[in-house]
Amino acid sequence: MKITTAGESHGKALIAIIEGLPAGLTLDLEEINSYLALRQSGYGRGGRQKIETDKAEILSGVRNKVTLGSPVTLAVYNRDYENWAECMAPEGCDTSLRRLTKVRPGHADLTGIKKFNVQDARNILERASARETAVRTAAGAVCRQFLKALGVEITGYVRSVLTVKDEREYSFEEIANKRLPELFMLDKHKQEEAVALIDRLKAEGDTCGGVAEVRVKGLKSGFGSCMTYAQKLDARLCGALMSVQAVKGVEVGIGFQAAERRGSEVHDEIFAAEGEYIRKTNRAGGIEGGMSNGEEIVLRAAMKPIPTLMKGLNTVDVETGKAARAAAERSDVTAILALEVILESVVASELAAVVCERLGGDNVSEISERYGRLPS
Numbered sequence: 001m002k003i004t005t006a007g008e009s010h011g012k013a014l015i016a017i018i019e020g021l022p023a024g025l026t027l028d029l030e031e032i033n034s035y036l037a038l039r040q041s042g043y044g045r046g047g048r049q050k051i052e053t054d055k056a057e058i059l060s061g062v063r064n065k066v067t068l069g070s071p072v073t074l075a076v077y078n079r080d081y082e083n084w085a086e087c088m089a090p091e092g093c094d095t096s097l098r099r100l101t102k103v104r105p106g107h108a109d110l111t112g113i114k115k116f117n118v119q120d121a122r123n124i125l126e127r128a129s130a131r132e133t134a135v136r137t138a139a140g141a142v143c144r145q146f147l148k149a150l151g152v153e154i155t156g157y158v159r160s161v162l163t164v165k166d167e168r169e170y171s172f173e174e175i176a177n178k179r180l181p182e183l184f185m186l187d188k189h190k191q192e193e194a195v196a197l198i199d200r201l202k203a204e205g206d207t208c209g210g211v212a213e214v215r216v217k218g219l220k221s222g223f224g225s226c227m228t229y230a231q232k233l234d235a236r237l238c239g240a241l242m243s244v245q246a247v248k249g250v251e252v253g254i255g256f257q258a259a260e261r262r263g264s265e266v267h268d269e270i271f272a273a274e275g276e277y278i279r280k281t282n283r284a285g286g287i288e289g290g291m292s293n294g295e296e297i298v299l300r301a302a303m304k305p306i307p308t309l310m311k312g313l314n315t316v317d318v319e320t321g322k323a324a325r326a327a328a329e330r331s332d333v334t335a336i337l338a339l340e341v342i343l344e345s346v347v348a349s350e351l352a353a354v355v356c357e358r359l360g361g362d363n364v365s366e367i368s369e370r371y372g373r374l375p376s
C-alpha cells in the first residue's frame with residue numbers, strides 16, 4: 001500500500017491517493033470526517049481554522065461505500081482558496097501578490113527558495129505547510145477502518161505542552177475515554193495550566209509545541225522484521241512520525257530513558273502462564289527486534305513550536321538582503337492536539353501498509369482470515 005498526497009495550503013484542494021487498499025472494506029465517511037473535525041479542534045489554533053470546515057470527498061476507488069481494490073482518491077477542498085485565487089490560481093494569477101520574502105526561521109522558506117531556485121517563499125511554504133496534514137488525516141482514517149476490521153485500534157493523548165508535563169502512565173481505555181477535548185490531556189489541572197500558558201503566549205505573540213503519545217492495541221506479534229533494516233517496524237513507524245511537520249524527536253516505549261537505566265530495569269521479563277508467554281511490563285513499547293511483540297505499541301513525538309510567530313523573529317528580507325522581522329498575518333499558538341490526531345493517522349497508514357505487505361491479499365476477508373490464523 002502506498003499513499004501520496006498533493007495540494008497547496010491555499011490552493012484549490014488537498015488530495016490523497018491510496019494505492020493497494022484491499023477490496024471489500026466498507027468505508028464510513030462520517031467517521032473520516034469526524035477525524036478531520038478533531039484535527040481542527042483544540043485550544044490554541046488560529047484564524048485559518050475559523051475559515052475551514054474540513055470534509056473529505058471520495059473521488060475514486062469506492063462504490064456504494066465499499067472499496068473496489070483500485071486507487072482511492074480523497075479530496076479536502078480549501079475554503080480559503082477563494083481568498084487566494086488571485087495569487088494561487090494554476091490557470092493564471094498575479095504572483096506579485098502575497099509574496100513572502102522575510103523568510104521565517106524554523107520554516108522551510110529559506111532553504112526552499114535556494115533549493116527550488118525561486119525568490120518568493122510562497123512557492124515553498126504552500127507545500128511545506130502543515131495544512132497538508134488535513135488530507136493525511138483523511139487517508140489515515142481510511143487505514144484506521146481497515147485496521148479496525150482486524151481488531152487493531154489506535155488512540156493517544158497529549159503529555160506535555162511547553163513546560164506543563166503529565167508524566168503519569170495511563171491505560172489504553174483511560175486514554176481513549178477520558179482525554180479532555182481542549183488539548184487531549186488527561187489531567188484536568190495540568191490542562192488548565194496549559195490553557196493559561198497558551199493564553200499568555202498568545203498575548204506575547206509567541207508559540208509552543210509539546211509531546212504527544214500514540215498507542216496501538218490489538219496488533220499481533222511478528223509485524224515488521226528483524227531480517228532487513230528497512231522492514232523494522234520501529235524504523236517505519238518512527239519514520240512516519242518524523243514525516244509530520246514540526247516533529248523534532250520520536251521515542252518508542254520508554255525511549256531515551258532506556259539509556260539512563262540498567263538492563264534489569266529496561267527489558268520486559270518473560271513469564272509462562274497457561275501455555276502463553278506473558279510480560280508484566282511494556283518498556284519496549286511493543287516492539288522488539290524491529291517486530292511487534294503482541295504488546296501495545298507505544299510511540300511519542302515531540303513537536304517544536306510553530307515557526308510563524310506574531311511577534312516575529314530576526315531574519316533577512318531575501319529581496320533586499322537587509323535585516324528584517326519575519327512577517328506573520330496570523331498564526332496558531334500551538335497545534336499540539338492536531339499533532340496528536342495526525343500522529344494517530346500516520347501510524348494507521350504505516351501499519352496498514354505493513355499489514356498488507358505481510359498478509360498480501362486483494363480483499364479484506366482474505367486478509368482477516370490470514371490475520372486470524374497468526375499467533376498473538
Ligand code: EPS
Nearest residue numbers: 046048049128129130131134330331332
Ligand atoms: C500553517 C499556517 C497556518 C495554519 C496551517 C499551517 O495557515 P495560514 O497560513 O493559512 O494561516 O493554520 O494549518 C492549517 C491550515 C491546518 O488546517 O492545519 C503552516 O505554515 O504550516
